[in-house]
Amino acid sequence: MRKNKILIAFFLSLLVLIGIEFFIYVNYSTITKDVTNISFVVSGDNMDLWENLRTGAETAALDNDCEILFVTSSVEAGAEGEIEAIKRQLKDGADYVVVSSNYHSEVEDYISEMGLEDKVSFLSTGDDDAMNKELVSYILKNSSNSVLLLCNQQDEQLGTLLKDSNIYFKTMSFEDYSFEEDITFKNFDIYAIDNRSEAVYYLDKGMVKALAYRDDYSLGYITVKQVLTGKSFSSIAKQVPLYYVVDKESMYTEKFQKILFPFAK
Structure with missing residues (x-):
């Protein structure tokens, strides 16, 4: 009799465990989404x-x-x-x-x-044409000297926009210019098109007069939303500016702090 009770208890326990596992499996399956x-x-x-x-x-x-x-x-x-x-x-x-x-x-x-x-x-690049025009507008208002433009790719539009002005300008990639060693352009006003922390550092030090900054963080975020929803990039990004022209005076305003230092608490 005692053995029968033990067997019955064993099978009941086994059934309970099976029931619990089945419950977990069913509920986990319903909440798990495809990645x-x-x-x-x-x-x-x-x-x-x-x-x-x-x-x-x-x-x-x-x-x-x-x-x-x-x-x-x-x-x-x-x-x-x-x-x-x-x-x-x-x-x-x-x-x-x-x-x-x-x-x-x-x-x-x-x-x-x-x-x-x-x-x-x-990948959409946002509105690079508008960014270039805003940067050139800033240069024309704030520089009368020779200008050095640091950018990763030489942009023909920048040259077209500046060629009719009286400003002498040169372009160079950011990687090829040494702020500490290069004296060739020491009398030039230096502007940069870049969004890396290194460019922000030189802006803060006053070595770069203004920075055209593409907001790649927002661009990456919006691109994922675009892929998942199938909506056009412009319809998702229409309320979000994806570029900024920032100088040392404005870089620590509330508006630009969150953009230039997205990981700062």
């Missing part, structure tokens, strides 16, 4: 250039059950390198790929030929 994998293919070998963009994308991902991956394609690899990076990401399970391309037409042709318009899209 969306979004890969960003960006040009160049310096991932630091994309730091703010990646952080913005990862912040948006936290709210939307996403996984974000950034991969680089070297400039030397050309359009073929970017296309291979896209292929690799899709093969590895990316649901969507966002491309910052130096070879837009070639990559666009590949996307069209392969019917990947729903899977692969180009």
Whole structure:
């Protein structure tokens, strides 16, 4: 009799455990969502250039059950390198790929030929033309000397906007200029188009007179929202300015502190 009671108790306990596991399984299955994998293919070998963009994308991902991956394609690899990076990401399970391309037409042709318009899209740069015009307007109001423009890519529009003025200007990449050692441009007013912490540092030190700053953090955040919702970039970003022209006097105002120092508490 005692053995029967023990067996009955054992089977009842087993049934209870099975019931608990079934309950957990059913409820966990209903609340678990599929994770969306979004890969960003960006040009160049310096991932630091994309730091703010990646952080913005990862912040948006936290709210939307996403996984974000950034991969680089070297400039030397050309359009073929970017296309291979896209292929690799899709093969590895990316649901969507966002491309910052130096070879837009070639990559666009590949996307069209392969019917990947729903899977692969180009990273919007915001309104770079408007940013350039605002920077040039600032230069014309605040400089009468020679001007050195530091930017990662020489922009023909900047030259076009400045050529009719009396200002002599030169352009150079930020990486090629040494603030501590280069005396060639010591009498120039220096402006920069950059959004890295290094550029903000030189603005604070007064070595850069003004900084045209693209808000890549917001750009990354909005891009993830765009991919997930299928809405146009402009419809999501229309209330969010994605560029600023900042000088030392304005950089610590409440408006710009949150933009220039997004990680400061």
